Amino acid sequence: QVQVVESGGGxxxxxxxxxxxxxxxxxxxxxxxxxxxxxxxxxEREGVSCINWSGDSTFYLDSVxxxxxxxxxxxKNTLYLQMHSLKPEDTAMYYCAAAYFTERFCDPARQTGWxxxxxxxxxx
Numbered sequence: 001q002v003q004v005v006e007s008g009g010g011x012x013x014x015x016x017x018x019x020x021x022x023x024x025x026x027x028x029x030x031x032x033x034x035x036x037x038x039x040x041x042x043x044e045r046e047g048v049s050c051i052n053w054s055g056d057s058t059f060y061l062d063s064v065x066x067x068x069x070x071x072x073x074x075x076k077n078t079l080y081l082q083m084h085s086l087k088p089e090d091t092a093m094y095y096c097a098a099a100y101f102t103e104r105f106c107d108p109a110r111q112t113g114w115x116x117x118x119x120x121x122x123x124x
Contacts (some may be wrong), residue, residue: 004079004096011117016086020118022096030074033098035059035106036081037109038092038120047106049081050099059101068080085120093117 008020026032035050050059058070069082079096093100095117098109 003038003113004115006094006096006115006118009094009115009120011121012086014017014087014122014124016122017084018086018098018108018120020081020083020120021096022081022115024065024077026077029077032074032098033100033109035097035101036070036079037095037097037099037106037108038090039095040092045095045108047099047101047108048094050101050106051079059103059106061106083120086120088122088124090092091120093119 003025005023006016010018012018024103031053033050033052036048037045038048039045048061048064049068051070051072055072060068067085095114097114098112099106100109
């Protein structure tokens with residue numbers, strides 16, 4: 001399992017920006033596809049963005065395309081999610097995890113480890 005710690009969330013006004021970070025202690029991080037997921041109470045978790053091990057292939061949920069950018073620094077075992085033009089509907093707990101993706105979706109890998117998440121709240 002990939003062990004992770006998410007950070008960078010907070011309260012921002014609509015239109016603002018945040019950068020989330022995900023630090024991993026896993027030795028295999030640099031060969032692992034990773035993803036960002038979010039969840040709000042009463043709703044299913046959704047895959048926001050995924051990135052392959054080398055960073056040259058990505059997936060974005062339609063609702064965040066053009067606003068969010070995923071990246072990674074394998075030397076630092078860290079995954080990032082830069083979020084711009086935030087909207088109230090982006091409010092959620094954000095998690096990172098090992099993942100897999102296609103052109104149509106991004107899902108957590110089987111038996112992936114989950115961190116505590118980081119809360120993003122966007123006020124209107």
